[in-house]
Amino acid sequence: MEEANEVCVPADQHQNLNSIFHSSNIANKINVSYREAVGSILYLSQVSRLDIAYSVNLVSRYLDNYKKIHWNSVKRIIKYVKGTIGYDFAGCVEARRSTTGVIFNLSSAAISWKSQKQATVSLSTTEAEYVAASIAVKDLL
Structure with a gap:
């Protein structure tokens, strides 16, 4: 292969x-x-x-x-x-932190959006996704 x-x-x-x-x-x-x-x-x-x-x-x-x-x-x-294989969950190579992107739509219009570097270093892609989901829920609430 x-x-x-x-x-x-x-x-x-x-x-x-x-x-x-x-x-x-x-x-x-x-x-x-x-x-x-x-x-x-x-x-x-x-x-x-x-x-x-x-x-x-x-x-x-x-x-x-x-x-x-x-x-x-x-x-x-x-x-x-x-x-x-070269994909990296840490978008910032220097700080090794991922970036979270969140957007909420109502009908077809964006009513809220955010893009930010995560506050912590994730040890896996899964952990980075959980952090992003947590940030999205906080924004939603």
């Missing part, structure tokens, strides 16, 4: 893994390390990359009966991770 092209979305929304699961086409069955690959990206999704959690959930449903389309979905997640 080192030479793979990067993708910007971890799952293809137009790909239906369910209908293929029920097909009995033997030609689609492959012999790869599917469980190991899914286990690796599952660990990654739980530790530091919550953005792939939904996609990993989809492919992990087929651990016992996977086919080529499922393997391609796992590879797509890996391509996504490869393409976004």
Whole structure:
């Protein structure tokens, strides 16, 4: 996967893994390390990359009966991770703090908006998102 092209979305929304699961086409069955690959990206999704959690959930449903389309979905997640590995939740490289952006709309008009650097250094993307959600709720109230 080192030479793979990067993708910007971890799952293809137009790909239906369910209908293929029920097909009995033997030609689609492959012999790869599917469980190991899914286990690796599952660990990654739980530790530091919550953005792939939904996609990993989809492919992990087929651990016992996977086919080529499922393997391609796992590879797509890996391509996504490869393409976004340099993304950093800390927008300010010097202070290592993230930036929160909040906007509230009524109908189609913005009635309140804010963009600010977070007061604390977050240890993960998830923590930075929780801080941003907290700031948004405070603004809403």
